[in-house]
Amino acid sequence: MTATRVLLTGAAGFIGGHVRTALTGAGHDVVAVDALLPSAHGAGAEPPDGVRRADVRDLPALTELLRGVDVVCHQAAVVGAGVDVSDAPAYASHNDLGTATLLAAMHESGCRRLILASSMVVYGAGRYRNSRGEFVEPAPRRAEDLEAGIFDETDPGTGEPLEWALVEENSPLRPRSLYAAAKVAQEHYALAWALATGGSVTALRYHNVYGDHMPRNTPYSGVAAMFRSALENGDPPRVFEDGRQTRDFVHVHDVAAANVAAIEAALPGFSAFNVCSGQPITIGEVAATLARSYGGSEPVVTGEYRPGDVRHIVADPRLARERLGFRAQILPAEGIAAFAYAPLRDAAPAGPPRV
Numbered sequence: 252m253t254a255t256r257v258l259l260t261g262a263a264g265f266i267g268g269h270v271r272t273a274l275t276g277a278g279h280d281v282v283a284v285d286a287l288l289p290s291a292h293g294a295g296a297e298p299p300d301g302v303r304r305a306d307v308r309d310l311p312a313l314t315e316l317l318r319g320v321d322v323v324c325h326q327a328a329v330v331g332a333g334v335d336v337s338d339a340p341a342y343a344s345h346n347d348l349g350t351a352t353l354l355a356a357m358h359e360s361g362c363r364r365l366i367l368a369s370s371m372v373v374y375g376a377g378r379y380r381n382s383r384g385e386f387v388e389p390a391p392r393r394a395e396d397l398e399a400g401i402f403d404e405t406d407p408g409t410g411e412p413l414e415w416a417l418v419e420e421n422s423p424l425r426p427r428s429l430y431a432a433a434k435v436a437q438e439h440y441a442l443a444w445a446l447a448t449g450g451s452v453t454a455l456r457y458h459n460v461y462g463d464h465m466p467r468n469t470p471y472s473g474v475a476a477m478f479r480s481a482l483e484n485g486d487p488p489r490v491f492e493d494g495r496q497t498r499d500f501v502h503v504h505d506v507a508a509a510n511v512a513a514i515e516a517a518l519p520g521f522s523a524f525n526v527c528s529g530q531p532i533t534i535g536e537v538a539a540t541l542a543r544s545y546g547g548s549e550p551v552v553t554g555e556y557r558p559g560d561v562r563h564i565v566a567d568p569r570l571a572r573e574r575l576g577f578r579a580q581i582l583p584a585e586g587i588a589a590f591a592y593a594p595l596r597d598a599a600p601a602g603p604p605r606v
C-alpha cells in the first residue's frame with residue numbers, strides 16, 4: 252500500500268484524533284486541521300501538536316491546504332442532537348456550508364476523493380416490521396403513551412407493537428434532529444459533487460461511538476459519557492424509558508479503522524456504510540455493564556423520555572464487511588466494561604455552538 256496524502260478535518264476532536272493516530276500508524280501522510288470551536292474545545296483552545304487551525308468554511312485556506320492531497324477525510328462537524336432550534340444556524344453553518352465549501356475547494360484543487368463522517372441519525376426512527384414480517388413506518392410515539400410507560404413503536408394502521416429490524420444502508424433517510432438534517436445534507440452535497448466531478452465519496456454512518464477521550468457530560472454528549480460522568484460523581488446512571496431501547500455501540504478505535512479501510516479501499520462513485528459492531532445492546536445493559544465494571548451505584552431506570560429519541564436503531568454490518576473489509580474488533584460487552592476506566596476529554600465547552 253503506497254502512502255496516501257490525507258487532509259483530515261476535525262483532527263482535534265474525539266473521533267478525528269483517533270482517525271489521525273490510525274492513519275499515521277498505517278503509514279499515511281496526514282495534513283491535520285481543526286477549527287477548535289469553543290463549543291467543543293473551550294474558549295481560546297490551542298491546536299494539539301501537529302494540528303493546524305483551519306475552518307472548513309474558509310475556501311482560500313482550504314484550497315491552499317489541499318495542494319498535493321489525494322483524499323479528504325472530513326470529520327469536522329458540530330455534533331450532538333441540538334439542544335433547541337436556536338442551534339440550527341450553527342449546524343447549518345459548520346456542517347452544511349462547511350461541507351459545501353470543502354467540496355468547492357476540492358473542485359478547485361482537483362482533489363477527487365472524500366471520506367465523509369456521517370451518522371446513523373440519517374435513518375431517523377430505524378426499521379420496523381409488523382407481525383406479518385412487512386416493513387412498516389412506525390407511528391410517531393405519542394406523549395400520552397410515553398407518559399404511561401408505553402415506549403415501543405407501533406403500527407400506524409393497527410396499533411400493534413412492531414419488532415425492530417436491521418437497518419441497511421438503502422433504508423429511507425428520515426432526519427429528525429438538526430444534526431440529522433445536517434448529516435443528510437452533507438451526504439447529498441457530496442453525492443451531487445461526485446456526480447458533477449466524477450469524484451468518489453464514501454460516507455461512513457457511525458452508530459453510537461464511545462471510547463477513550465470521549466468528551467465528558469455535556470448536553471451534546473452521547474449516553475455512555477453521561478453514565479460515566481454519573482458514576483464518577485458517585486451517582487447512579489439514569490436510564491431513560493424502560494432501558495430496553497436498543498443501539499449499536501461501536502468503539503472509536505473501530506471507527507478509526509473503518510476510516511483507514513475506506514481510504515485504502517478507494518471505492519469509485521458514492522457509497523454509504525454502517526459503521527457498527529454488529530452486536531446490539533440495550534441502554535439498560537450499557538448502564539449495568541459500566542456500573543459493574545466501575546464498581547459504582549446500580550443504574551436507576553427512571554421512565555423519563557426525551558421527545559425526539561428513537562426507540563431502537565440496530566445496524567446491519569454486512570455491507571461494510573463485504574465492500575470495505577471492515578469488521579469491528581471490539582465487542583460492546585468488553586469495550587464498554589473497559590470504558591468504565593478510560594480517560595475522558597476534559598475540555599470545558601464554552602456555551603452552545605455558534606455560527
Ligand code: UD1
Pocket residue numbers: 330331332370371372430457458459460470471472473474475477478489490491492496498534556557560561
Ligand atoms: C447518539 C447521538 C447522535 C449520534 C448517534 C450516533 C447525542 C445526543 N446523540 O444518538 O448525535 O449521531 O448517537 O453516534 O449525542 N439516555 C439515557 N440516559 C441519559 C441519556 C440518554 O438513558 O442520561 C438514553 C436515551 O433516551 C436514548 C439512549 O440513551 O434512548 C441513547 O441516547 P444518546 O446517546 O443521547 O443518543 P442517540 O439517539 O443514540
